[in-house]
Every structure is written in structure tokens, then in C-alpha cells.
Amino acid sequence: MEEDKSLARAESPVLAFMAKYSILLILIGLCILIAVLSGGVFLRIGNLLNVLRQISVIGIIALGVTMCIITAGIDLSSGAVLAMVAVVVASLVQTPDAMDRLFPGGHPWNLGLVIVIGMVIGLFLGFLNGAMITQLRIPPFIATLGMMTFARGWAFIYSQGRPRGSLTDQFQALAQGSLLGIPNPAVVLLFCVLLTYVILQHTMWGRYTYAIGSNLQAAIVSGIKTNRYLLLVYSYAGFLYAISAIVLTSRIGSGQPGLGLGYELDAIAASVIGGTSLAGGLGSAGGTLIGALIIGVMKNGLDILNVSADWQQIARAIIIVVAVTIDVRKNARRS
Amino acid sequence: MSDEYILEMAGIQKSFPGVRALKGVNLAVRPGTVHGVMGENGAGKSTLMKIAIGLYHPDAGSIRLRGKPASFVNVHDALSRGISMIHQEMSPLPYMTVAQNIFLGREIKNKLGLINHRAIDVEAGRILSELKIDIKPRQIMGKLSVAQMQLVEIAEAVSRGADLIIMDEPTSALTEKEVAHLFSIIRSLKDRGTAVIYITHKLDEVFAITDEVTVYRDGEFVGHESSAELTRERLIKMMVGRTVDQFFQKETATFGEPVLEVEGLTRRGYFRDISFSVRSGEILGVAGLVGAGRTEVMESLFGYAPKQAGTIRMRGKPIRINNTYDAIRAGIAFLTEDRKRTGLYLNLSVRDNIIMPSIRNNLAMLLVKHKALRKICTDAVASLRIKTPSLSQPVMFLSGGNQQKVLVSRWLATAPSVLILDEPTRGIDVATKSEIYKLMSNLAKEGKAIILISSEMPEILAMSDRIMVMHEGSKVGEIDRAEATQEKILHMATGESLSTFEEKRYY
Numbered sequence: 001m002e003e004d005k006s007l008a009r010a011e012s013p014v015l016a017f018m019a020k021y022s023i024l025l026i027l028i029g030l031c032i033l034i035a036v037l038s039g040g041v042f043l044r045i046g047n048l049l050n051v052l053r054q055i056s057v058i059g060i061i062a063l064g065v066t067m068c069i070i071t072a073g074i075d076l077s078s079g080a081v082l083a084m085v086a087v088v089v090a091s092l093v094q095t096p097d098a099m100d101r102l103f104p105g106g107h108p109w110n111l112g113l114v115i116v117i118g119m120v121i122g123l124f125l126g127f128l129n130g131a132m133i134t135q136l137r138i139p140p141f142i143a144t145l146g147m148m149t150f151a152r153g154w155a156f157i158y159s160q161g162r163p164r165g166s167l168t169d170q171f172q173a174l175a176q177g178s179l180l181g182i183p184n185p186a187v188v189l190l191f192c193v194l195l196t197y198v199i200l201q202h203t204m205w206g207r208y209t210y211a212i213g214s215n216l217q218a219a220i221v222s223g224i225k226t227n228r229y230l231l232l233v234y235s236y237a238g239f240l241y242a243i244s245a246i247v248l249t250s251r252i253g254s255g256q257p258g259l260g261l262g263y264e265l266d267a268i269a270a271s272v273i274g275g276t277s278l279a280g281g282l283g284s285a286g287g288t289l290i291g292a293l294i295i296g297v298m299k300n301g302l303d304i305l306n307v308s309a310d311w312q313q314i315a316r317a318i319i320i321v322v323a324v325t326i327d328v329r330k331n332a333r334r335s
Numbered sequence: 336m337s338d339e340y341i342l343e344m345a346g347i348q349k350s351f352p353g354v355r356a357l358k359g360v361n362l363a364v365r366p367g368t369v370h371g372v373m374g375e376n377g378a379g380k381s382t383l384m385k386i387a388i389g390l391y392h393p394d395a396g397s398i399r400l401r402g403k404p405a406s407f408v409n410v411h412d413a414l415s416r417g418i419s420m421i422h423q424e425m426s427p428l429p430y431m432t433v434a435q436n437i438f439l440g441r442e443i444k445n446k447l448g449l450i451n452h453r454a455i456d457v458e459a460g461r462i463l464s465e466l467k468i469d470i471k472p473r474q475i476m477g478k479l480s481v482a483q484m485q486l487v488e489i490a491e492a493v494s495r496g497a498d499l500i501i502m503d504e505p506t507s508a509l510t511e512k513e514v515a516h517l518f519s520i521i522r523s524l525k526d527r528g529t530a531v532i533y534i535t536h537k538l539d540e541v542f543a544i545t546d547e548v549t550v551y552r553d554g555e556f557v558g559h560e561s562s563a564e565l566t567r568e569r570l571i572k573m574m575v576g577r578t579v580d581q582f583f584q585k586e587t588a589t590f591g592e593p594v595l596e597v598e599g600l601t602r603r604g605y606f607r608d609i610s611f612s613v614r615s616g617e618i619l620g621v622a623g624l625v626g627a628g629r630t631e632v633m634e635s636l637f638g639y640a641p642k643q644a645g646t647i648r649m650r651g652k653p654i655r656i657n658n659t660y661d662a663i664r665a666g667i668a669f670l671t672e673d674r675k676r677t678g679l680y681l682n683l684s685v686r687d688n689i690i691m692p693s694i695r696n697n698l699a700m701l702l703v704k705h706k707a708l709r710k711i712c713t714d715a716v717a718s719l720r721i722k723t724p725s726l727s728q729p730v731m732f733l734s735g736g737n738q739q740k741v742l743v744s745r746w747l748a749t750a751p752s753v754l755i756l757d758e759p760t761r762g763i764d765v766a767t768k769s770e771i772y773k774l775m776s777n778l779a780k781e782g783k784a785i786i787l788i789s790s791e792m793p794e795i796l797a798m799s800d801r802i803m804v805m806h807e808g809s810k811v812g813e814i815d816r817a818e819a820t821q822e823k824i825l826h827m828a829t830g831e832s833l834s835t836f837e838e839k840r841y842y
Contacts, residue, residue: 203702204695204698204701207691207694211680211687214680214682214683215676215681217676218677218680219680220677221669221671222659222663222692223662223663223692223695225660279682281682
């Protein structure tokens with residue numbers, strides 16, 4: 001054991017660098033490969049921005065999921081929470097004639113208020129997740145599985161099973177605009193990455209999140225009020241799902257109860273590809289962004305190369321297995 | 336057995352990238368003996384054992400098994416040739432029976448090729464009763480105590496026909512009674528002609544159970560002696576290369592006012608009506624058998640476990656401790672006994688491991704003051720001489736002694752006035768032990784009040800200014816340093832109060 005531990009120290013700097021940034025290197029390698037195969041189409045600015053726009057929703061969700069996984073938990077409810085927020089938000093920003101069906105004589109609500117309502121719903125559903133986990137002591141997998149079904153059910157009940165379309169131009173403009181040439185959804189994603197990075201690396205809450213996931217009992221002995229911080233983590237995750245719901249609803253111009261189906265698994269995949277350990281205590285905002293980019297770049301590349309959606313699924317499965325294998329090896333070599 | 340040795344390893348060398356773990360060491364084990372293998376962490380014991388069980392292959396050197404040259408392809412090869420190892424961390428299948436665990440992978444089949452459960456039960460029962468192990472073959476593994484599981488593993492080794500059994504610190508989780516039982520089983524193994532290699536950190540056990548001892552230091556062979564001719568002092572010297580006086584570095588400090596006073600602390604089912612106090616500059620030893628409730632008292636005091644009654648005063652003022660946060664804020668630190676379970680964040684960095692409880696005091700506008708915390712860490716690494724390539728090294732890659740230093744730094748960073756140290760030297764190498772004793776003396780001199788729980792009698796006797804003894808959840812009494820002897824403490828710890836003990840002595 002003592003002897004084996006020394007192995008890690010003997011590692012060469014080049015190998016250490018490669019190990020630390022292996023996921024980034026995979027992303028770069030993938031980009032080069034696709035750039036070559038696509039004859040440069042991939043590298044056009046317009047296309048790159050498109051990739052960013054495409055991954056924005058999954059990326060924002062994955063940041064929340066990452067926080068949950070770092071605590072050695074999981075959140076399966078993200079797609080359903082997204083749908084719940086999406087239908088509520090959409091129903092409040094429909095044009096007056098479309099709105100009549102749900103709220104006869106209704107008018108679109110104030111945009112800022114609607115966004116706040118959406119965020120509060122996300123926060124609340126995330127808080128419920130946290131409460132089930134910390135107060136009722138339900139394992140995160142089961143608690144959030146319950147929330148997944150619950151929120152999906154409510155989304156259908158609330159929307160009466162129909163998409164809420166005909167959204168106001170003002171609301172749809174949210175996702176259409178851009179800042180310094182970067183599409184708004186990508187701007188929101190980058191903002192969420194920054195926010196999550198600051199929380200994880202530069203706040204007590206963030207450091208405690210790692211402690212809780214690494215060793216819950218040790219965290220309690222260290223004077224950490226673990227339940228409080230777990231509640232915060234799941235609430236924050238819900239908040240991020242709400243943001244992704246608003247971005248998605250605005251982009252597609254309608255709120256549908258079936259939105260976000262399977263997103264929870266894509267988000268977990270992005271998080272895990274990005275180096276988050278399902279065992280807890282390991283993961284980062286930047287890594288998750290890279291994880292989401294790997295998925296997005298590959299999808300984009302395969303689209304350019306005219307690979308059918310069916311084969312894309314196979315390709316995605318392979319990249320997940322390859323990326324995680326490299327990650328596991330990296331950690332195995334060190335221990 | 337016609338040959339003198341069952342296992343002979345000579346001139347064994349093994350290198351890993353960047354490290355020479357074994358620099359040509361020897362080991363010769365006679366059949367029917369218990370052979371102690373001693374050495375600090377990093378001495379090369381575990382590498383040598385891994386070679387003996389076929390997990391590693393030596394770079395150089397020769398192995399002879401029952402007098403014939405041998406080399407092991409893998410663990411299975413060694414197992415099939417009669418070498419078994421009882422690991423420190425066992426991995427039984429908890430939902431299967433004892434018999435099924437013993438015959439796992441070697442199930443007895445009937446004519447149809449199906450598992451013959453009855454035959455397995457009968458055979459397991461035969462082995463267990465032969466070894467005088469009082470466990471039924473059909474008991475569920477998960478319901479056994481750690482000690483019992485260990486005995487089942489020994490039974491498994493015997494059922495494989497092992498005539499060399501390696502035990503890696505087998506008593507680290509056992510009560511004294513269980514240790515006594517284990518020793519009787521080891522003796523019955525000896526009588527069968529089985530050889531036992533016994534790895535331990537505990538000096539007492541070397542003299543209690545081993546026939547011969549081989550000591551290693553820094554990957555080198557230091558010596559091989561008969562236990563009967565060995566003294567404690569000589570053994571320590573062989574292991575660390577210095578003498579006992581330099582080992583426990585106790586300097587009595589001047590005592591101040593009582594810092595922590597505890598009165599009538601009770602947790603139902605664990606301990607009752609515990610009162611004690613500790614002054615600044617004082618080291619209060621807490622002695623007792625495993626299961627006496629020493630750790631449980633501290634857990635409740637620290638707010639980690641519940642309590643039903645009791646008052647706690649810090650510097651004369653009553654305080655409420657409902658959770659660990661309250662305790663830390665009140666200036667109490669608790670180095671827990673189980674590093675892995677309640678101490679370390681194994682996959683987090685050395686830095687994170689040190690700072691967790693002190694982040695709270697290093698915030699500016701909600702943001703962590705990384706610079707200030709880094710300084711705390713670099714100071715700690717320097718002053719406690721923690722061996723780590725960097726602060727961002729995951730703590731799991733550090734040796735046990737360095738991990739313990741990281742945890743000590745964690746608590747010192749909270750600037751506590753009371754330090755509870757629960758088995759602070761368990762499972763760490765002798766050199767680090769000595770450093771921790773010195774640190775304890777220095778902290779006491781700085782005016783900290785220290786509570787030391789320890790199962791190692793020499794440690795309690797050497798380091799404590801006063802000793803409180805517990806027995807089955809109650810406080811039996813207190814003894815001053817000057818009057819404390821191992822005999823007295825043991826009498827109290829087994830339930831006889833000091834007065835009855837003294838009466839017995841005088842009449």
C-alpha cells in the first residue's frame with residue numbers, strides 16, 4: 001500500500017498533464033477528427049455557435065445534475081421538472097387568443113414575473129427532492145424517480161395534455177437574440193457554468209458539497225450541517241432546470257408536457273463524461289461543460305456527415321464508454 | 336514435515352517505478368510456529384506478503400516452499416499450494432451462510448453437478464468444531480461480528496488445506512476477549528502444524544503470541560530473533576532505530592483552570608452518569624476495554640451522537656451542544672478513531688481535508704479566502720512534516736501516518752481549546768507515533784486541554800497526567816499519573832473499583 005502509493009508520485013509531468021486534462025484532449029481530438037472528415041464545414045463560426053446553442057439546454061441541466069452527483073446523489077427528475085416549468089411558463093406568455101383556452105379573457109403576463117415564477121417552481125420542486133432525501137431519508141435515486149413521475153404527471157394535468165403554443169414574440173425573442181455574436185442560449189449556459197464554478201470552487205457551500213459526497217460521516221464530524229447543504233444543492237439543481245426550461249420553451253416557441261423526455265440521462269452522461277464520479281466527491285462545472293460539448297460536437301459532426309439518428313445513438317454509446325473508460329483508467333492508475 | 340522451513344524467501348528485491356520497495360530481504364518461517372512480521376509503514380512488509388501470496392512477482396531473490404524452489408504464478412497458485420492470507424479488510428458475502436462462504440468457489444457437487452448443500456454444511460461444521468470455533472455452518476455471515484467473520488476466514492484457509500496462514504493486523508478491530516479467543520485459535524493452528532505469519536503494530540501481541548520475529552525497515556531486513564529472547568526496548572529499536580525514552584516524549588505542563596467540565600452525561604444503552612473535567616495543559620487519559628463506552632461518551636459530548644442528560648461547561652460557562660457545529664464553535668476538536676469512516680475525505684485533496692471545519696472562519700463576502708487557507712495548509716505541512724508531493728494530492732495516496740497528521744492539522748486549524756484524541760496512533764508507523772506524542776506534549780504546554788482515549792496501555796501510562804477508567808458504560812474511577820500502573824488500570828477496567836482493588840491488596 002505504502003509502496004503502491006509512491007507510484008502516483010513517480011508519474012511523469014507529461015502523463016500527469018494528460019491525465020488531468022484527458023477529457024479536454026478527447027474533445028480537441030474529436031473536433032480535429034470531425035473538422036477533417038467534414039472538410040472544414042465543422043469549423044465555420046456559424047456552425048460552432050450552433051453547437052453551443054444545441055448543447056445549452058442539456059448543459060445547463062447537467063450542471064445541476066453534476067452538483068447532485070458530487071454529493072454522491074443523483075437527480076432523475078430534471079427532464080420532468082423542465083416540462084413542468086415549460087408548460088407553466090408557456091401558458092402565461094401565450095398570445096391573448098391562444099390563452100383563452102386556458103385562461104379565458106387572459107392576457108400574457110409580465111415577462112420578468114413569468115421568468116421568476118418559472119424559477120420558483122424549479123426551486124420548489126428541487127427543494128422537495130432535497131426534503132425527501134434529507135428529511136424522509138429516501139435514497140436520492142428513488143426520491144428523484146418519484147419526482148420525475150410526479151412532475152411529468154403535473155405537466156400533463158396542467159397543460160391538459162396539449163402543447164401550449166402561440167407564445168408572444170417578446171418571449172420568443174429571448175432565445176433568438178445574441179450578445180456579442182453569441183446566441184443567447186449559449187450566453188445563459190456560459191453564465192450558468194460560471195455561476196456553478198464559483199459556487200463549487202469559491203463558496204463554503206461548494207466545498208461542503210464535495211465533503212458531503214466524499215464522506216458524509218466525516219462531513220458531519222467536521223461540523224457541516226449536511227442536511228442544509230444537501231437541500232441547497234437539490235434546490236439549486238431545480239433552479240437550473242427551470243432556466244433550461246425557459247431557454248428551451250423560448251427557442252421552440254411552445255411549452256409541451258412531453259418536453260425533456262430522457263434529458264435526465266443525457267445530462268448524467270454529460271456530467272460523467274466530464275469527469276464527475278458517481279461515487280461522489282469528484283466533478284466540476286468546467287468538466288461538465290466539456291462533457292456536454294463532447295456530446296454536442298459529436299452530434300453536430302455526425303449530422304454534417306449525414307449519419308442517421310439511429311446510428312448516432314450507437315456512436316453516442318461508444319463515446320460514453322470510451323470517455324468513462326479513460327477516466328476510470330486514469331483514476332485506477334493513480335490508486 | 337522433514338524440512339526445517341515451510342517458506343523461505345531470500346534476497347527478495349522488488350522495485351516500483353521510482354521506489355525500491357524491497358532491497359533484498361529474507362524471511363524464513365518454520366512449520367507450527369507463529370512468526371511475527373514487524374516494521375513501520377513503508378518498511379516493505381505488505382510488498383513482501385504480496386509476493387508470498389503470488390500477487391506480485393519479485394525482481395530478484397529466491398522462494399523455497401517446503402524446501403523446494405517455487406515461484407507463484409498468481410494468487411490461486413499460491414492458494415492451491417497451501418498459502419492463505421486473512422486480510423485486514425474482509426469481504427464476505429453477507430447474505431450467504433457461513434458454510435457457503437467457506438466453500439465459495441469450491442462448492443461440493445452431487446452427481447447432477449448441483450451444489451450439495453448438506454455436504455457443505457457437514458464439512459464446514461467439522462472444520463469449525465475441529466478449530467473449536469463456536470459458529471454454526473448455517474448462520475448468516477452478515478449477522479456475525481467482525482471477530483467471528485475473521486474466524487470463518489481462518490476456517491476457510493484450513494479447509495483449503497493451508498499450512499501457512501498470513502494474518503494482517505488481525506486484532507485491529509477486536510475486543511480484548513475476542514483477541515484472547517483468536518489467540519487460542521492461533522495456538523490450535525500451531526498444534527496442527529500450521530505456520531502463521533502474524534503482521535502487527537502492537538508490541539504486546541508480539542510477545543503474547545509469536546515464537547519468532549522478523550523486523551524490516553525501509554525495505555531492508557533488520558533482524559530475525561526468537562521472541563522469548565527479545566525485549567520490548569530492543570524491538571522498538573530494531574523497528575525505528577532509536578530507544579524507548581526517545582519514543583514517548585512526555586513533558587508535564589503546568590495546569591491551569593478547568594477548561595471543559597462534564598457532569599452526569601448519559602446516553603441510554605451506551606453509558607450513564609459520566610462526569611469529568613480537564614484543565615488547560617493537562618492530558619486526561621481515558622482507559623477501558625473495547626466496548627466500555629469511551630468513544631461513545633466523546634461522540635455524545637461532541638454532538639455527533641445523541642445524549643439524554645448531562646451538563647457541559649466550557650471555562651465555567653454552561654454551553655449547549657446539539658450538533659458537531661456547536662461543539663467546534665465552542666472550541667472542541669475531535670480526532671475520531673476510525674480515520675477512514677469518520678475522518679478522511681479520501682478522494683479529496685490534502686488541502687480540502689485540512690480546511691473543511693475552518694472554511695467558516697475564512698470567508699469574505701460569502702467567498703472562500705483561498706489564500707489564507709492555503710497558508711494554514713502550507714504551515715501545517717511544514718510544522719507537522721506531512722509527506723505529500725503537493726497540497727492538491729488526494730489524501731488517499733498518503734501513508735497512514737501522514738493521513739493522521741493531515742487530520743491532526745485539520746483540528747489544529749480550528750484553534751481548539753479542548754482536543755479529544757481517540758486512538759490517535761492506531762495503525763500508524765512507530766516514527767509518526769513518536770511525533771504525535773511529542774506534538775501532544777507541546778500542545779499541552781501551549782495550554783490546550785487534551786483528552787486521550789487509547790487501548791494501548793503503555794501509551795496511556797506514558798502520556799496521561801490523570802487517567803479516567805471506564806467499565807461497561809460507567810466511570811469506575813480516576814488515577815493520578817504518579818499512582819497509575821498497568822495492573823491498577825486493568826483491575827478497574829474489568830469492573831473492580833479502585834477501593835476494592837486496594838482492599839484486596841492490603842488484606
